[in-house]
Amino acid sequence: MNALRQALQDWYKVRQRDLPWRHTQDPYFIWLSEIILQQTRVDQGLPYYLKFTAAFPTVKDLANASQQEVLNLWQGLGYYSRGRNLHATAQQITRDFNGVFPDSHEGLLKLKGVGPYTAAAIASFAYNLPHAVVDGNVFRVLSRYFGVDLAINSPEGKRQFEALAGELLDRYNPALHNQAIMEFGALQCKPVSPNCAVCPVQESCMALLSNKVAQLPIKLKKVKVRKRFFVYHILANAQNQLAFQRRAPKDIWEGLFEFPLVEFDNSEDMHAYLEDKLVIGAKFQHVLTHQRIEAYFIKTSMKDSAKANYLMLDLMALEDHPIPRLIDKFLIAHSSELF
Ligand code: SF4
Incomplete structure (x- = not known):
């Protein structure tokens, strides 16, 4: 711990870039630099920092500017919501804190758009308070x-890395330490x-000694969940048989039997379609590993010619045909309403 702490500071004293926000302890300038540098490279954000500090030397100047003036200066940085939030936070500080930044980590967290990282950065750089940035x-x-091979975006990983950063923090020189790491x-x-x-x-x-530099840190890939919107059609004939079709390959439930289905890309289109239909029961939600299905079942009739395309089965015969769990749940709940 001690060796790393010292090595980081020694390295920083020699290798640090000369950046204007490192020459100030004014919380307004530090906050401004932190917001501008979110999702932005230092070389890209630097001219914006200079423009903003020149146009608005105090937080009150920024608060009193029109939103248009602020967004004009922000132009080119992208993420306009960040520009609007910057303006709103300046107004919050002027209105609720009389233009003075809170001088504690807790107080800073009350500011709009300031999370634990930004609060720790301002608390340490402006007030030299012992909060580790992560x-x-x-x-x-x-x-x-x-x-450490815990995923940095898992709750357990975050907890452990935050604890480690807190242990490593130089409590006598938190500003220098945080900048250095x-x-x-x-x-x-x-x-x-x-x-x-x-x-x-x-x-x-440890990573270098165990040849794991390229593997660390570990980040879990976020699995994208696909939302699907199904409307199943309950089509019965005079013999109390229901229409079924078999699911095609290369999709969920391959080869299983289901009611005739119309699938929609979004909830709005599905609900527009359902508007004048007779819906049986309430919405069914079905969650699979990478998919979330919202399904409705509607009672409908069809022309005799259409029935030829489907397999007509009564509920007894259905027992010999595999069906998805979603259809099974529906049949258990609503079998008395089908005919
Ligand atoms: S991974 Fe390489 S650069 Fe990073 S701390 Fe280890 S030896 Fe230094």
Whole structure:
């Protein structure tokens, strides 16, 4: 711990970039730089920081500007909601805090758009309070140096990395420490091709010693859940048989039997279709690993010619035909309403 802490600060004193927000302890300027640099590279954000501080030297100046003026300056940074939020927060500070930034981590968290990371950054850089920042750079340095293979975006991983960052924090020099570890992650222990060959902590870095630099940190891939909207048609004939079709290959429930189906891309289209139909029961929700299905079952009639396309089965015969769990749930709940 001590060795890493010292090495980070020594490295930072020599290698740090000269950036204007590092020469100030004014919480307004620090907040401004943090908001501008969210989702933005330093070289891209720097001119915006200079424009904003020149146009609005105090938080009250920013609050009193029109939204149009703020957005005009913001132009080119993208994410206009961030520009609008910046303006709204300046107004909140002017209105509710008399233009003075809160001087505690807790107080800073009350500001719109300020989460734990930004609050820790302002608390340490402006007030030298002992709060560890934990951003992507910090996750990476900690994961590699200590060889922690917990996913940085899992709740357990986040907890452990936050605890580790808190332990590592230099409580006597939190501002310097936080700047140092973030800069080290940005320039030295980079996501791709970190400079391990000339790294001051190469002899104690677990990732390097165990040849896992490229694998760490671990991030869980977010599985995208596909939403699907099904309307099933209950078609009965005079013999109390219902129409079924077999599901095609390359989709869920391949080869299983289901009622005639119309699938929609979105909920609005499905509800427009349902408007004048006779719906049996309420909405059914069915959750699969990568899909979430919303389904309705409607009673409908059809021309005799259409029946030829379907397999007509009574409920007894259905027992010999595999059906999806969703259809089974529906039949258990509503078998008395089918005919
Ligand atoms: S040795 Fe490489 S992986 Fe380890 S801290 Fe240094 S730059 Fe990062």
